[in-house]
Amino acid sequence: MSRIIITIVLLLFLMLFLTRINTGDSATHMAESMMALGFTLIVSYLIGKSLKQFKLPKITGYILAGILVGPYLINLLSVPVVKNLQLIDNIALSLIALTAGGEFRYKKIRSQFKIIGNAIVWQILIVMAGFLIFIFLYRNHISFLEGQSAEIAIGVALLFGALSIAKSPATTIAIITEYKASGPYTDFVLGVTVFKDIIVVLIFSIVLSLAKPLILQQEDIQFIYFMNVFFEIILSIVLGMMAGIIILLYLKFIGQQKVLFLLGFVLLGIELSHFLHLEVILFFMVAGFFVQNFSNAGSELIEAIEEGSLPVYVIFFTIAGASLNFPVFMQNYILALLIVALRLLTTYLGTYTGGKLAGASEGVNRYGWMGFIGQAGLTLGLAVITRKNIPGPIGLGISTLIISSIAINQIIGPVLFRHAIVKVGEVHRKD
Structure with a gap:
């Protein structure tokens, strides 16, 4: 459990660092979206897996992870990024x-x-x-x-x-x-x-x-x-x-x-x-x-x-x-x-x-x-x-x-x- 928590924290810090490197080039927006999604999926999976120890469904962990990294808390998945991921969601x-x-x-x-x-x-x-x-x-x-x-x-x-x-x-x-x-x-x-x-x-x-x-x-x-x-x-x-x-x-x-x-x-x-x-x-x-x-x-x-x-x-x-x-x-x-x-x-x-x-x-x-x-x-x-x-x-x-x-x-x-x-x-x- 402690290893999972440490891994999640390290990933979040790495994601924050990488997503703050912004070249201002609009051509990189989709690449940034994919990078943010990749990191987020790993964090979501780990949170979902950790919640099993509390007899909670994994999808509850995925939802909580989305709220955590979403536009209104950590903002790793910003509003534009979430919109860019609409096709994947569909x-x-x-x-x-x-x-x-x-x-x-x-x-x-x-x-x-x-x-x-x-x-x-x-x-x-x-x-x-x-x-x-x-x-x-x-x-x-x-x-x-x-x-x-x-x-x-x-x-x-x-x-x-x-x-x-x-x-x-x-x-x-x-x-x-x-x-x-x-x-x-x-x-x-x-x-x-x-x-x-x-x-x-x-x-x-x-x-x-x-x-x-x-x-x-x-x-x-x-x-x-x-x-x-x-x-x-x-x-x-x-x-x-x-x-x-x-x-x-x-x-x-x-x-x-x-x-x-x-x-x-x-x-x-x-x-x-x-x-x-x-x-x-x-x-x-x-x-x-x-x-x-x-x-x-x-x-x-x-x-x-x-x-x-x-x-x-x-x-x-x-x-x-x-x-x-x-x-x-x-x-x-x-x-x-x-x-x-x-x-x-x-x-x-x-x-x-x-x-x-x-x-x-x-x-x-x-x-x-x-x-x-x-x-x-x-x-x-x-x-x-x-x-x-x-x-x-x-x-x-x-x-x-x-x-x-x-x-x-x-x-x-x-x-x-x-x-x-x-x-x-x-x-x-x-x-």
Whole structure:
């Protein structure tokens, strides 16, 4: 342990020294970004490894390392550097989404469809209702809602509810992979995560269509945004299936250098998604799902991804940590903590209610909610969309509070999920 700490400190000092040598040449910016990333990945890996002694997930260490070296503390990964690494972050997220789809085995999960469906429905209903009541009653204590009308408060509450039902597929897959988790509880969490990822985007588009005229005091409710999102989701599913066919054909007829092929395929998929405005996470999830459930090559796909999974998770969660706006969080931490607490409570009530009504196991009823706390890329993306569609202090206030709560959820989420899979006895790798 002491050797790891000494190594981390020495690396940080070396990184600080090298990154302060600035030639002023803009051509060197990308090289500086790569150098900073290389050092950061080593530090992140070492911190993640050291946290295992405290029975904490490695990805928690990666996130904390990202916060430590990010723009708002040590500043080894500055804001421009983090932006330069956006493509690498997208590659990591796409591979994680491909894994999520590939881990979704229909034959194993179909026996839990009733439980999964009930959990999703009751989570959505109770989380949305909880935030509607809380924001409406507490509105005079929220700076950007003080003195505003009831209609505006309802619109804001609906957006908070929609943003709070989202979770992080990346966190789920990272913990499942790290601890080799498998069993009914893991299948339940994975099933809810995959299905809810699609539903959340649809619900958010509907809520935004309803909330925007309420907040901006417009007369007409415009569903054009919802229709556009619905079309993008359908197109993402169709093209995701076609992508799955391409992966399947490669694995069947070529089957060599799979990691290199997947990396190139992901790069092409990201560019295609941007060009056609696809939901990139859904696109790769569907591709992985197709390979796993419509062929015998599912295990081969997962093995190929897992060969390079360690750097993928280190990169994604380190950049996620570096992207968290620490000063914004400190300015809003009290209200952010209340939002996190309300989300924990309503997620527990929704999961427990759905599980009880569907006859779920004691493990699902007691620990199911712990698998749905982490938040990352999807929620951040929806928060940015909210900021763009709701101008002024209200839109800024919503996105700021959501981003602040994500900072907390992304740290406690992996810890809670790890605790749950240990308690239900579905861990197949020792700490």
